[in-house]
Amino acid sequence: xxxxxxxxxxxxxxxxxxxxxxxxxxxxxxxxxxxxxxxxxxxxxxxxxxxxxxxxxxxxxxxxxxxxxxxxxxxxxxxxxxxxxxxxxxxxxxxxxxxxxxxxxxxxxxxxxxxxxxxxxxxxxxxxxxxxxxxxxxxxxxxxxxxxxxxxxxxxxxxxxxxxxxxxxxxxxxxxxxxxxxxxxxxxxxxxxxxxxxxxxxxxxxxxxxxxxxxxxxxxxxxxxxxxxxxxxxxxxxxxxxxxxxxxxxxxxxxxx
Numbered sequence: 001x002x003x004x005x006x007x008x009x010x011x012x013x014x015x016x017x018x019x020x021x022x023x024x025x026x027x028x029x030x031x032x033x034x035x036x037x038x039x040x041x042x043x044x045x046x047x048x049x050x051x052x053x054x055x056x057x058x059x060x061x062x063x064x065x066x067x068x069x070x071x072x073x074x075x076x077x078x079x080x081x082x083x084x085x086x087x088x089x090x091x092x093x094x095x096x097x098x099x100x101x102x103x104x105x106x107x108x109x110x111x112x113x114x115x116x117x118x119x120x121x122x123x124x125x126x127x128x129x130x131x132x133x134x135x136x137x138x139x140x141x142x143x144x145x146x147x148x149x150x151x152x153x154x155x156x157x158x159x160x161x162x163x164x165x166x167x168x169x170x171x172x173x174x175x176x177x178x179x180x181x182x183x184x185x186x187x188x189x190x191x192x193x194x195x196x197x198x199x200x201x202x203x204x205x206x207x208x209x210x211x212x213x214x215x216x217x218x219x220x221x222x223x224x225x226x227x228x229x230x231x232x233x234x235x236x237x238x239x240x241x242x243x244x245x246x247x248x249x250x251x252x253x254x255x256x257x
Contacts, residue, residue: 011050082167109213
């Protein structure tokens with residue numbers, strides 16, 4: 001295929017630019033297909049395909065019998081496809097996603113500590129208590145673990161950051177991390193780490209919140225590496241095996257008294 005942009009790609013690019021520039025602002029209704037094709041200078045076929053693609057991307061909302069509208073363009077909509085992409089990724093890439101999570105989640109937790117409301121803190125505590133009650137049920141642990149971390153990220157008040165963390169922390173990634181935790185008989189330790197995060201949030205202590213989250217993500221990453229090593233991850237994936245130092249770090253957080 002030549003380097004020239006296809007007509008559909010060109011239509012997508014043109015519509016995106018019209019949205020970005022404010023010609024079609026959030027919530028605006030697009031012209032009928034034939035009129036839009038004339039405005040873009042392409043035939044109706046590429047316009048139809050472009051609208052479908054932008055609807056999947058969360059930019060447009062096609063309402064049957066009504067027309068096509070620009071969405072709210074909220075980060076949660078525009079970044080929703082990230083989670084679907086993550087679900088398609090293999091073992092080595094999951095480790096790369098954990099590295100991204102290690103960079104973002106501690107900072108987000110520190111931010112949340114300075115902004116969290118009592119109502120939001122109560123939601124975090126609800127998920128912590130639900131995890132404690134579901135210590136033998138992996139499926140429930142996954143659900144409430146996701147709820148716990150989503151509640152923390154929501155407390156940052158940063159919708160884009162929340163959407164990014166949601167996207168990279170897919171159900172597949174959480175499920176494999178939790179199975180690694182269960183395989184090592186370390187559910188109690190992971191719950192203690194969640195409790196440490198909650199305690200730091202309750203104290204509005206950003207530094208402790210960051211440290212507790214970093215230890216927690218580091219532990220999950222190390223256990224996931226070991227779990228994937230057991231599934232024959234290629235040897236060029238770095239840091240595959242546990243050592244005494246990392247095991248000591250993984251066990252360094254005691255539950256708050």
